Amino acid sequence: MTKGLWRIIIGSILLAVAILFSSNDWLQLALFIISFIVVGGDVIKRAVKNIFNGQVFDENFLMSIATIGAFLIGEYPEGVAVMLFYQIGELFQSYAVGKSRKSIASLMDIRPDYANVKKGDELVRTDPDEVQIGDIIIIKPGEKIPLDCKIIEGNSMIDTSALTGESMPREVEVGSDILSGCININGVIAAEVTKEFEESTVNKILDLVENASSKKSNSEQFITKFARYYTPVVVVIAVLLAVIPPLVIGGATFSDWLYRALAFLVVSCPCALVISIPLSFFGGIGGASRRGILIKGSNYLEALAKTEIVVFDKTGTLTKGVFNVQEIHPVGISKDELLELTAYVESYSNHPVSLSLKQAYGKEIDNGRISDVEEIPGHGVIATLNGKKVMAGNIKLMKMMDISYFKGELIGTVVHAAVNNQYIGNIVIADEIKPDSAQAIKELKAANIKQTVMLTGDNKDVGLKVAEELGLDKVYAELLPADKVDKLEELLLQKTIKGKLAFVGDGINDAPVLARADIGIAMGGLGSDAAIEAADIVIMTDEPSKIATAIKISKKTLRIANQNIIFAIGIKLIVLILSAFGKTTMWAAIFADVGVTIIAVLNAFRALNVMKL
Amino acid sequence: MKKKFLLEGLDCANCAAKIEEAIKGIDGVKEATVNFMTTKLVIHGEDEMMPTIIASAKKMVKKIESDITMKMA
Numbered sequence: 001m002t003k004g005l006w007r008i009i010i011g012s013i014l015l016a017v018a019i020l021f022s023s024n025d026w027l028q029l030a031l032f033i034i035s036f037i038v039v040g041g042d043v044i045k046r047a048v049k050n051i052f053n054g055q056v057f058d059e060n061f062l063m064s065i066a067t068i069g070a071f072l073i074g075e076y077p078e079g080v081a082v083m084l085f086y087q088i089g090e091l092f093q094s095y096a097v098g099k100s101r102k103s104i105a106s107l108m109d110i111r112p113d114y115a116n117v118k119k120g121d122e123l124v125r126t127d128p129d130e131v132q133i134g135d136i137i138i139i140k141p142g143e144k145i146p147l148d149c150k151i152i153e154g155n156s157m158i159d160t161s162a163l164t165g166e167s168m169p170r171e172v173e174v175g176s177d178i179l180s181g182c183i184n185i186n187g188v189i190a191a192e193v194t195k196e197f198e199e200s201t202v203n204k205i206l207d208l209v210e211n212a213s214s215k216k217s218n219s220e221q222f223i224t225k226f227a228r229y230y231t232p233v234v235v236v237i238a239v240l241l242a243v244i245p246p247l248v249i250g251g252a253t254f255s256d257w258l259y260r261a262l263a264f265l266v267v268s269c270p271c272a273l274v275i276s277i278p279l280s281f282f283g284g285i286g287g288a289s290r291r292g293i294l295i296k297g298s299n300y301l302e303a304l305a306k307t308e309i310v311v312f313d314k315t316g317t318l319t320k321g322v323f324n325v326q327e328i329h330p331v332g333i334s335k336d337e338l339l340e341l342t343a344y345v346e347s348y349s350n351h352p353v354s355l356s357l358k359q360a361y362g363k364e365i366d367n368g369r370i371s372d373v374e375e376i377p378g379h380g381v382i383a384t385l386n387g388k389k390v391m392a393g394n395i396k397l398m399k400m401m402d403i404s405y406f407k408g409e410l411i412g413t414v415v416h417a418a419v420n421n422q423y424i425g426n427i428v429i430a431d432e433i434k435p436d437s438a439q440a441i442k443e444l445k446a447a448n449i450k451q452t453v454m455l456t457g458d459n460k461d462v463g464l465k466v467a468e469e470l471g472l473d474k475v476y477a478e479l480l481p482a483d484k485v486d487k488l489e490e491l492l493l494q495k496t497i498k499g500k501l502a503f504v505g506d507g508i509n510d511a512p513v514l515a516r517a518d519i520g521i522a523m524g525g526l527g528s529d530a531a532i533e534a535a536d537i538v539i540m541t542d543e544p545s546k547i548a549t550a551i552k553i554s555k556k557t558l559r560i561a562n563q564n565i566i567f568a569i570g571i572k573l574i575v576l577i578l579s580a581f582g583k584t585t586m587w588a589a590i591f592a593d594v595g596v597t598i599i600a601v602l603n604a605f606r607a608l609n610v611m612k613l
Numbered sequence: 614m615k616k617k618f619l620l621e622g623l624d625c626a627n628c629a630a631k632i633e634e635a636i637k638g639i640d641g642v643k644e645a646t647v648n649f650m651t652t653k654l655v656i657h658g659e660d661e662m663m664p665t666i667i668a669s670a671k672k673m674v675k676k677i678e679s680d681i682t683m684k685m686a
Contacts, residue, residue, distance in 0.1 A: 046679070053676040059625065094624055104650050210653065214646040224630060275626030275649065282650050 004091050008084065011039035015080050032076040040067060040083035057231045059269045066265040070586065073255040082266065082586045089594020093271075096601040100279060103608055104286055108209065110162040110181040110202055115146035118190070128180075128197040135193045139184045148200045149191035151176050156187030163201065164540045165292035181205065204532060208294055212285045213278060215297025219561050223277045226569075227270035234576070238264035241580060256582065263579035266589035272568040276600035277561050283607030284557030291610055292540040293550045300536040303519050304554035308499035309491055310449050310547065313484075313513075314456035314466060315352060316506035317523050318440075318544060319431040323356035326412055330425040338425045342392045342417045345383045348373045353413055354381075356429050376400075378457060378480035380415070392417040394459065396478075411461050433466060436545040441470050443548035447555075450499075453491060455484050455513075484513045492518075504547060521547060552613040560607050564600045571596050614663055617686040618654040620647065620674065628678045635673045641666050653686060 014035030021028045040063070047060035055061075063086055070079035117126045118136040128146040131137065136152070139145055145158070155173040160166055160182045169185055172178055178191065181202035197203055216224075242261035246254045281298040288295050295301050315321050330338040343361035346354035347370065358365065372384040379400060380393010391397060392415050398405040403418045405426070412430035416423070441452050453474040456463045463477030476487050488503060495501055503510075503517035506524055511534045514520030522535035524542045532538050539546045575592040578584040623629055629649040636645040636654070641662030647654050658666045674683045 049679055053679070055677060059627065097624070101650055101652075108651075210648060210651055211646070211655070213648050213650075214644070214655070227627065227630065269627065271625060271627050274630055278626070278649060282648075 004087065007038055007042075008087055008091065011035050011080070011084055011087075014038060015077065015084065018080075019077055029076065032071075032080055036067070036071070036080045036083060039080060039087055040064070043083065043086070044068075057235060057268075059271065062231075062235070062265045062268055066262045066586070069258060069262045069265075073258055075259065075586075078586055082590055085587070085590045086266075086594060089590065089598065092598050093275075093594060093601065096598055096605070097275070100283070100601065100605055100608070103605075104282065108206060108286075110144070111206060112144040112146035112180060112202065116140070116143075128200075131193055131197065133193055133196060137191055137193060139189050139191065141184055141186050141188065143184055145178050145180050145182045145184060145191075146200075147180050147193045147197055148195040149178055149180075149193045151178060151189050151191045153190035154187050156189050157185040159183040159185055163205065163292065165290055166541055205289065205294060208296060208532075209285060209289050212295060212297050213282055215299045217281055217298035217302035217561075219277055219302065219558075219565065220281065220298055223270075223273045223565070227274050230270045231268050234264055234268035237580075238262075238268070259586075260579050260582055263584065263586050263589040264576060266586060267572050267575050267579075267592045269593055271593070272572075272597035272600045273565065275597060276564045276568070276604040279601065279604040280557055280561040280564065280607045283604060284553055284610070287608050287610030288550060288553045291546065291549055291553070293546055293553070294532075294538040294540065295550070296536050296538075300519055301554050301557055303500045304502070304537070304551050305558045306498055306500045307449060307502050307519065307551060308495045309451040309453065309501045310444055311453045311455060311488060311491060311501065311503045311517065312472075312544070313503075313505040313510055314454050314458060314463065315431060317504050318437045318454065318466065318470060319433050320542075321352050321431065321506065323352050323413065323429045323431050325356055325360035325427055326430045327410075327428040328425070329406065329427070331406070331423055333424050338417060338427065341385065341390050341419065341424065342415055342427055344370055344385050345373075345381050345390045345392045345417070346415075348383075349375060349381060352431070353415060353429055357415070357427070378483075388419050389421070390417070390419050398423075409461070411465060413458055413462060431462075433469060434542065434544060436543050438470050440544035440546075440548060441472060443545060444551070445471075447548055447551050449551075451491075451494070455479055455487055457481070457484075481509060481512070484510065485516055488513055488516055492516075502547070504544065521550075549610075549613065553610050556610075556613060557607045560603055564603055567603075568596050568600050614660045615655060615657045616663065616667065618656070618670075619684045619686045620652045620654050620681050621684055622681045623647075623649065623652045623678075624680070625678070628681070631677050632674055632681075635677060636670050639666055639669050639673070645670075654683065 014031055018028055018031035018035060021031060043060045044064045047064040050058050050060060067079045067083045112128050114125045115128045115131050116123045116138045117131055118138055123138055131147055151172060151174050157169040158172055158178060159169050163181050180200040238261040242258045245257045246252045281301060284301050285295045312318050328335045328338060339361050343357045344365060346357050347365045370383050370385050374382045380391060380397040382391040398416050403421055403423050405416045405423050410428050412428045414426050414428050416426045418424055444452055452472045454467050454472050455476050457479050458477060460477040463475045467475035492501055500518040502519040502521055503513050504521045504523060505514055514534045520535045521537045523539045571592050575584060575588050579589060626649050629647045633645055633647040636642060641659040642656060644657040656670060671683050674681050
């Protein structure tokens with residue numbers, strides 16, 4: 001860096017001296033040549049080297065030809081100055097790139113450097129890569145949690161902001177699972193490692209963000225294609241410009257047209273575009289990760305801005321997914337018996353309803369008492385318990401089994417139960433709406449989303465109530481998992497050709513829908529591998545309002561990328577046209593090359609800032 | 614098999630694009646990406662061809678921009 005700077009300073013002094021020495025032509029020319037070599041020697045050296053390696057149209061070569069050409073037609077000061085400004089531009093550019101790289105590196109600075117592994121009485125500082133599952137590690141206050149682990153001793157507050165963007169510290173105690181990448185704030189904790197580094201959250205997130213650039217957006221693909229043709233086309237036009245007009249147009253001088261052609265060569269590098277478009281997307285993706293939104297590719301970030309329809313799953317997405325038993329209505333048996341029977345039958349299921357039943361029951365489930373468990377998706381469970389056939393599920397199950405059930409109004413998820421086809425009552429379970437769900441829908445509407453839709457396997461009453469409370473446009477209730485895909489297909493037909501449909505789910509049971517949507521968004525990805533695998537975008541926290549944030553980040557990123565495309569191509573085109581008509585100088589051409597690159601990089605840099613949207 | 618490398622001295626974005634294209638063309642490479650911002654190169658190739666892939670990728674990088682060196686990440 002400093003070497004380049006000295007070269008520029010010495011070169012410009014020599015240039016100034018040369019311009020002053022107008023009295024002696026030979027001495028002046030010598031000074032011009034010396035300053036040219038000082039300033040651009042390395043460019044020419046690289047150009048020659050690259051030609052031998054078969055790289056013809058590279059930047060160094062083009063700059064060398066342009067400046068040497070200027071010398072040949074007697075424009076000595078211009079030849080040196082163009083090279084000088086090119087070098088200054090490169091210096092600025094490398095400074096801007098360095099700065100962006102640094103802020104991206106600090107964004108990625110969640111990688112832990114070491115783990116304190118307990119070996120006997122000693123603590124050994126170990127590379128997180130070498131720590132094994134089951135090792136005991138000690139995490140001191142202020143240290144990063146190196147691997148995903150479970151606390152076995154001590155309690156503390158941890159800062160999860162690097163993963164979730166959430167500034168409130170979380171309290172953890174013995175038995176808590178803690179994730180790598182968080183920072184331990186105050187207490188000393190001992191923890192047992194539960195995942196190798198490779199599989200730990202922090203590594204997965206870093207991998208995801210770094211690899212996101214491999215899935216390219218349309219703008220990036222356009223730029224790659226554009227760059228491939230742009231340089232050769234401009235160079236060919238430059239050659240034609242230098243050769244044909246002097247032969248065809250009467251009175252045209254070769255040196256005049258050569259000068260115009262040389263300006264073409266200076267503008268022929270597509271650098272501004274090639275650098276700034278991917279940088280904008282990378283910045284947007286990096287910035288989003290700071291807010292707890294992981295985007296798996298530039299293409300998804302781009303698609304988000306075109307979202308027209310957002311489809312939500314209800315349970316676990318708009319509602320907390322934490323069900324609580326609200327009412328127990330037994331028929332012919334006691335409340336406790338009803339709860340026990342349903343909890344047993346549902347014990348094999350991981351559905352939130354089943355979990356809440358188990359929780360309300362509160363006692364250990366004795367697996368020996370239960371057999372022949374059969375789960376009927378979208379209906380319920382049938383099992384044999386102490387020799388009796390017990391079933392628990394929704395109205396559909398009761399209808400299917402032809403059991404007469406309680407038909408009065410109950411709001412919430414109702415689990416009906418029967419023993420040997422005899423109705424024994426129902427249990428009402430209700431779920432709570434997340435605090436920011438209503439806000440999320442409002443923000444989406446403000447972001448011009450045309451339709452917000454909710455799909456749920458739950459009954460109509462519950463579905464309508466939630467939809468009304470949140471202000472959703474449409475709700476489809478009582479859907480089986482397969483119905484959800486069908487409904488999604490229907491909704492996909494309602495968007496415009498360019499529009500996109502996003503589906504938001506919790507990653508459990510809705511993998512096919514996540515995959516079918518244009519953009520699959522999984523909520524609450526923190527610690528859930530399934531969600532991270534299945535979705536295109538993962539929201540690390542449980543907040544649906546982050547979807548609007550993601551859309552805003554996407555729109556901002558796209559705006560910046562488009563500005564850069566129009567600005568860079570526009571300026572280059574204008575300068576090319578002006579130089580073809582001899583209306584401009586090489587100075588403008590230099591600006592169109594490095595000046596535009598610097599401005600575009602600085603503009604792209606804004607994509608990193610996602611705190612103010 | 615996926616291998617990660619650092620491209621030291623990667624200063625021009627256009628070179629990054631050229632390197633990516635060139636490495637994608639090497640026999641046995643399924644996918645290659647160069648991330649200009651992190652200066653990382655990821656090569657995804659056939660397991661048994663990996664040594665030759667890496668050797669030709671190194672040559673390719675030198676050929677495109679002699680100031681860049683490819684290192685194991």
